[in-house]
Amino acid sequence: MDAIRTTKASQIRALAADGMATADIARQLGIRYQHAYHVLKRSGIDPKVVTASPPLPIPKRQPEKPPLPVSVLTEGGFAYAGLWSLSPTEDLITDFALPKEVGVYAFVKAGFAIYVGVATMGIAKRLYFYGRPGITQRTSQRLNAAIKEELRRAAMIEIYVAFPSDLEWNGLPVHGSAGLELGLIKRYALPWNMRSAG
Template sequence: MTTKADKIRALALAGYLRTEIATHLDIRYQHVRQVLERSGIDLGRSRGDPAGAAPATRKAVVKAVTSTVMVAPPYPVERLIEAGFSRLGQWALVSDDAFELDCIVPADPGVYVFVVDSVIRYIGLTQRGLRGRMGHYVRGHSRQRTSARVKGLILAALGAGSRVEILIATPEATEWRGLPVLTAPGLEAGLIRMIQPEWNMQGIRA
């Protein structure tokens, strides 16, 4: 189990209360609730929930989710900075269901990266302007499925006390044998393929 969300779901299915899950994983109750609701798991509200796991099974699950798992180290954020990305700012929680940016966003098109506690979680592209795209995440309209999904992930991360930072790059267009080449879409696609950020991969699997 390599993600905290996986651990939350496993503990809930093993019969643990949401308050117990929050304590075991040292996270906020709100984070547990949001993960379970997004996963369609309506368990852990009370002891009467039909989880049905025996005590021995419950202990085994806790041991599994709290043990150290050897995983590949995250792609270093500083490598993106060295390549030309710049730190724009970070999301700030203003209420249980809303957040805002702590900086002014440029109107230029480009590639953006969401970094949660120094781990790259999402890479996106906008050809209409970074300012407008960040506004999509703030509003999270249901018609914009990806924006709404990522908004929920940002809220969950902020609710858990994580820092969600934004990096941006605005690469110039180039050409190939006299033909125009848009660099930003290729940069986004290449980074997603190389890094495989968790939030991008969730969208592909959905």
């Protein structure tokens, strides 16, 4: 009986020396936690200090998304629609009348898209709310401030638009504009799109 206890005690001490936590030692040897705890305590090893666990796996780093050049937008069917500018009263305005159709829009700075969005109410109406956001429209307020800040720095923010067709999948409707917006967000780095970071 003493030989078995000595063997278990030496196993407990050896596993602790390898950095195994007291609870893990008890589990591995099929003994009570208290038994492992007392063996370590009598051996002069603080059982509370022996808490090393196996290293956590290093998460795979997501590959960085590439930027979205305006050339990719235009090759994919987007067309230039105008520029954002500031009125004398510091309101956001566009230099051309925007289309009223449902579609996807992109804000472009220095040749790269920085934001894409879908306008289910029509592009002109959606972009109107960026110029005059309501108090509950957080995205419109955030982009209103971002666009104004860029324009005050003398940056140009161009607007590109596209009108993808709606589709069908297994007899079910697929919204073309919503699908295009999400596809661009998932594939490209768009700094003003919150979902593009994830």
